[in-house]
Amino acid sequence: MRRYSALEAQVRALTARVAALEDRLEIARLMAAYGPAADSGSARATAALWAEDGRYDAGIVTLEGAPAIAEMIATDPHQRFIATGAAHIVSPPHIELHGDRATATCYQLVLLRNADTDDYRTWRVSANRWEWARTPTGWRITARYNRLLDGSDAARALFRTAFEEGNQA
Amino acid sequence: MRRYSALEAQVRALTARVAALEDRLEIARLMAAYGPAADSGSARATAALWAEDGRYDAGIVTLEGAPAIAEMIATDPHQRFIATGAAHIVSPPHIELHGDRATATCYQLVLLRNADTDDYRTWRVSANRWEWARTPTGWRITARYNRLLDGSDAARALFRTAFEEGNQA
Amino acid sequence: MRRYSALEAQVRALTARVAALEDRLEIARLMAAYGPAADSGSARATAALWAEDGRYDAGIVTLEGAPAIAEMIATDPHQRFIATGAAHIVSPPHIELHGDRATATCYQLVLLRNADTDDYRTWRVSANRWEWARTPTGWRITARYNRLLDGSDAARALFRTAFEEGNQA
Numbered sequence: 001m002r003r004y005s006a007l008e009a010q011v012r013a014l015t016a017r018v019a020a021l022e023d024r025l026e027i028a029r030l031m032a033a034y035g036p037a038a039d040s041g042s043a044r045a046t047a048a049l050w051a052e053d054g055r056y057d058a059g060i061v062t063l064e065g066a067p068a069i070a071e072m073i074a075t076d077p078h079q080r081f082i083a084t085g086a087a088h089i090v091s092p093p094h095i096e097l098h099g100d101r102a103t104a105t106c107y108q109l110v111l112l113r114n115a116d117t118d119d120y121r122t123w124r125v126s127a128n129r130w131e132w133a134r135t136p137t138g139w140r141i142t143a144r145y146n147r148l149l150d151g152s153d154a155a156r157a158l159f160r161t162a163f164e165e166g167n168q169a
Numbered sequence: 170m171r172r173y174s175a176l177e178a179q180v181r182a183l184t185a186r187v188a189a190l191e192d193r194l195e196i197a198r199l200m201a202a203y204g205p206a207a208d209s210g211s212a213r214a215t216a217a218l219w220a221e222d223g224r225y226d227a228g229i230v231t232l233e234g235a236p237a238i239a240e241m242i243a244t245d246p247h248q249r250f251i252a253t254g255a256a257h258i259v260s261p262p263h264i265e266l267h268g269d270r271a272t273a274t275c276y277q278l279v280l281l282r283n284a285d286t287d288d289y290r291t292w293r294v295s296a297n298r299w300e301w302a303r304t305p306t307g308w309r310i311t312a313r314y315n316r317l318l319d320g321s322d323a324a325r326a327l328f329r330t331a332f333e334e335g336n337q338a
Numbered sequence: 339m340r341r342y343s344a345l346e347a348q349v350r351a352l353t354a355r356v357a358a359l360e361d362r363l364e365i366a367r368l369m370a371a372y373g374p375a376a377d378s379g380s381a382r383a384t385a386a387l388w389a390e391d392g393r394y395d396a397g398i399v400t401l402e403g404a405p406a407i408a409e410m411i412a413t414d415p416h417q418r419f420i421a422t423g424a425a426h427i428v429s430p431p432h433i434e435l436h437g438d439r440a441t442a443t444c445y446q447l448v449l450l451r452n453a454d455t456d457d458y459r460t461w462r463v464s465a466n467r468w469e470w471a472r473t474p475t476g477w478r479i480t481a482r483y484n485r486l487l488d489g490s491d492a493a494r495a496l497f498r499t500a501f502e503e504g505n506q507a
């Protein structure tokens with residue numbers, strides 16, 4: 001019976017490890033949905049990544065709540081960008097998972113098509129921090145911060161947060 | 170005995186969850202091989218990502234079958250691009266797994282070296298959809314679609330598919 | 339009892355599979371830390387990704403040991419780049435795991451801000467190979483190789499290595 005209980009404990013520990021792997025992959029999967037949702041003008045799918053009261057602090061403007069994020073996608077300048085050809089590309093995230101919360105650090109590139117030269121201008125490259133929470137309907141963004149990598153300290157400070165919080169890189 | 174059967178059921182359920190995680194990581198791993206295979210001119214390794222009768226609908230041309238994909242890598246203009254310096258970069262994929270099938274939505278960037286200015290031109294930025302199937306020799310691409318993000322609806326429609334199919338983002 | 343031992347064996351096998359998934363995700367997570375560490379000028383966090391005697395063969399220069407890597411981050415030209423706005427973006431890696439060793443093949447982009455044109459120049463696009471080892475303090479880089487995709491064979495040879503070693507792509 002002791003041997004049996006030991007096996008039960010092993011399975012319980014393994015189940016927790018599998019759940020943590022699933023959480024990490026799910027957060028990465030949702031982050032990879034942002035660009036395709038935004039660049040197809042899917043306002044509802046984009047906003048659905050956020051918690052209802054989630055925030056997107058884009059640096060130049062802060063959007064409060066999922067409806068404000070849907071509105072941003074549905075209006076100019078975003079609509080004008082995607083009508084010309086735009087790509088919001090989120091780089092592979094560095095995820096720190098803490099139970100029902102997680103943070104992700106990465107870059108976002110915004111590329112805009114230039115029809116005259118038949119190529120793309122790399123208009124924006126930003127430091128990104130995404131804060132996630134587990135909700136009854138799955139992982140949702142509670143806050144996202146975007147800081148332009150323009151040499152000012154704001155973007156570097158955002159990136160440094162990832163290394164000050166964790167015990168290791 | 171009942172307690173024992175419950176543990177067996179737990180292990181069976183956990184095994185299925187681990188297999189799904191392995192599938193997701195393997196598909197992402199294979200997608201990260203496309204660029205290095207193509208940009209090193211490895212025609213065989215590139216074509217091996219596809220099922221023998223797989224298709225690559227690149228937008229301007231559709232290649233039918235793995236041999237046609239190998240031929241594309243082995244000939245111009247691809248050979249000319251890599252002789253000057255080219256990068257086919259696939260962004261982190263949004264994967265939907267359904268048993269022995271999967272789809273992945275992402276971007277592809279094509280960067281071409283400009284020796285005169287000592288930098289790279291972002292020549293192509295495309296919406297991508299990859300369809301995968303489990304085969305006796307592993308996961309293989311059955312169809313890949315590439316649509317230039319040039320403001321026309323084709324790329325946006327491809328991206329929207331990801332959100333219309335899934336129950337959630 | 340036989341049935342019990344079979345279940346123990348299943349749990350043992352599953353534990354090994356979960357450990358391999360954790361290794362893959364951890365290596366990818368650490369690779370996603372390089373850019374944010376480097377672009378925030380976090381010399382200690384950047385160097386901590388390497389083994390103490392790890393090497394970074396950047397193509398034009400080879401840095402031997404973690405202290406040399408910290409020094410590179412803390413000095414010019416790196417400091418000058420990040421003061422103007424720079425992004426070192428590592429693409430999704432193709433990881434091959436072999437017990438306590440692993441290799442990862444990917445791209446690195448170096449983007450530099452141009453304040454005059456309010457955008458970014460794609461200055462460097464390189465083929466990358468990272469060699470990893472499990473150490474008492476976690477996965478660490480033992481060697482990283484960076485080869486500019488400028489049409490010369492060095493970058494293509496680096497990429498080909500990934501396909502010559504593995505049994506499959």
